[in-house]
Amino acid sequence: MDDWQPTLYRNKHAFVFQKGASLVDLLSPKPFELVLDFGCGTGELTEQVSRSGCFVIGVDISRAMTCAAKQAFPLVDFVVADGRQLCFRCVFDSVYSNAVLHWICQPLQLLQNIYDCLLPGKPFVAEFGGEGNVESITTALSLATEKHTGRKWAPSKWYFPKQSSFEELLEKTGFTVTFSAYFDRPTKLQDGFQGLRNWISMFCPEISREYSAEEYEEILSTVEKDLQCSKLFDGTNWFADYKRLRVVALRR
Numbered sequence: 001m002d003d004w005q006p007t008l009y010r011n012k013h014a015f016v017f018q019k020g021a022s023l024v025d026l027l028s029p030k031p032f033e034l035v036l037d038f039g040c041g042t043g044e045l046t047e048q049v050s051r052s053g054c055f056v057i058g059v060d061i062s063r064a065m066t067c068a069a070k071q072a073f074p075l076v077d078f079v080v081a082d083g084r085q086l087c088f089r090c091v092f093d094s095v096y097s098n099a100v101l102h103w104i105c106q107p108l109q110l111l112q113n114i115y116d117c118l119l120p121g122k123p124f125v126a127e128f129g130g131e132g133n134v135e136s137i138t139t140a141l142s143l144a145t146e147k148h149t150g151r152k153w154a155p156s157k158w159y160f161p162k163q164s165s166f167e168e169l170l171e172k173t174g175f176t177v178t179f180s181a182y183f184d185r186p187t188k189l190q191d192g193f194q195g196l197r198n199w200i201s202m203f204c205p206e207i208s209r210e211y212s213a214e215e216y217e218e219i220l221s222t223v224e225k226d227l228q229c230s231k232l233f234d235g236t237n238w239f240a241d242y243k244r245l246r247v248v249a250l251r252r
Helices: 006-012 015-019 023-027 044-050 063-072 107-117 135-149 163-173 192-203 206-210 213-227
Strands: 034-038 055-060 077-080 094-098 123-129 175-188 239-251
Touching: 006 063, 006 192, 015 175, 023 044, 023 094, 023 123, 023 239, 034 044, 044 055, 044 063, 044 094, 055 063, 063 077, 094 107, 107 163, 135 192, 135 213, 135 239, 163 175, 163 239, 192 213, 206 213
Parallel strands: 034 055, 034 094, 055 077, 094 123
Antiparallel strands: 123 239, 175 239
C-alpha cells in the first residue's frame, strides 16, 4: 500500500528536504556526471542537484510521490522503483539519499544494490535516522495505543542503527567510509499545536487504520498530553526529536 501523501509532505513537512539540502555540498556533483537520487520523494533535492549540470535520475518506491515530482519538475527524470531491486550496474558517478535508508529494514541488501550502481571509486552520500531517532514520539505512541486498546503499536518498519554498526555494514559491503557523523537535530513541526498530529498522520499512517476513529483520537490526545511537559513542546510549537546519521563512502 502506498501511504505517502505528497501534499501533506510538501506543505507541512518540507523540513525533510530542506534540512537535507546540505547533502548536495557533500555530493559536489559535476557537469555531465550521472547521479542517482535514491528515494527522491517529491523531487526537490533532485531538481537542486540537476542545477549543477549533471544528469540526475530520481527513484522512489512511492508512485504518488514520484508522480508529484514529475508534475513539479518535468525536465528531471523520475522512476518508480524498489531500492532493494535496482538493476543498474556500474553506471553512476555518485548516489545520494536523504531521509530514506531508515525506511528499509534490509540494509545489507540495500547497500549491495547501491554499491553495484556505482562506478569504482565513486561516492555514496546519505543522511537518515540514527539510533534513538524520534524515540520520545514513538515511545509515547506505543504507550498510548496499549493504554486505550490493549494492542501496542511498535515502530517495526524503521531501521535506526548505531553509527558504528552502519559503518561496519558499509565496509562489509565493500565501501570505504570517508566521513561519518551522528548528531541531534531537534526539528520544529509546522502548524503549532496541530504539528504533532500532522507528523503522526504523515509518518505513521497505519495507526489510523489499525484502530477505530474513537481510539485514534484518544491515542493522539494522550500522546499530546504526555509530551506537553517534555522538551518537544515549547508552549506553542512541537519539535521532533530527530537524531541523524550522515555518511560518505566510496566504492572500492
